[in-house]
Amino acid sequence: MAVVIRRLEERDEVAAFDCGDEALNNYLKRHAWANQQKCSIGVTYVALDEGAPLSVIGYFTLATASVPRDAFPKKYVRGLPPYDLPLILLARLAVDRRFSGKGLGHALISEAFKIAVRVADAVGCRCIITDAYRDRVDWYARYGFIALEGTAESGPQRMFLDIRTVRMALKGSQ
Secondary structure, eight states, X not given: OOEEEEEOOTTOBOTTXXXXXXXXXXXXXXXXXXXXXXXXXXXXXXXXXXXXXXXXXXXXXXXXXXEOGGGSOHHHHTTSOSSOEEEEEEEEEEEOGGGTTSSHHHHHHHHHHHHHHHHHHHHOOSEEEEEEOGGGHHHHHHTTOEEOTTOOSSSOEEEEEEHHHHHHHHHHTO
């Protein structure tokens, strides 16, 4: 299966998308386009099967944010100024159930990393951050994300990945 990942377009077919999580399905179907085009608060990138070029089979959303410096372990912020750290928020990442287990999640997060490095080079940011569902923490950890202390036990786990680590990994894979 050949996959294309690109920015969400209004004509993309999202109605059949089902990742098994109603909140993630609903975001793609009802909010992603408006948040991207009208509100400018996040950009959604979609994975499309070249065999069905408008049908969305996975997606991720990126936005910018900042987090207080003291939310991070001291060893990661040593030597940084005493104010909030700019970052890229990996707000959502989902794969349609029909395509689960085929490496699409890896393709999506890899593309998110490439975009994050370009953004960091253009405007500066310290890390990528995500709020991982508890059952996905290990998946994100395999990519180098580190859990932040103080996250609510019942909700998502806030995790971060230093942009320098991403940059080095991408250079090593070229």
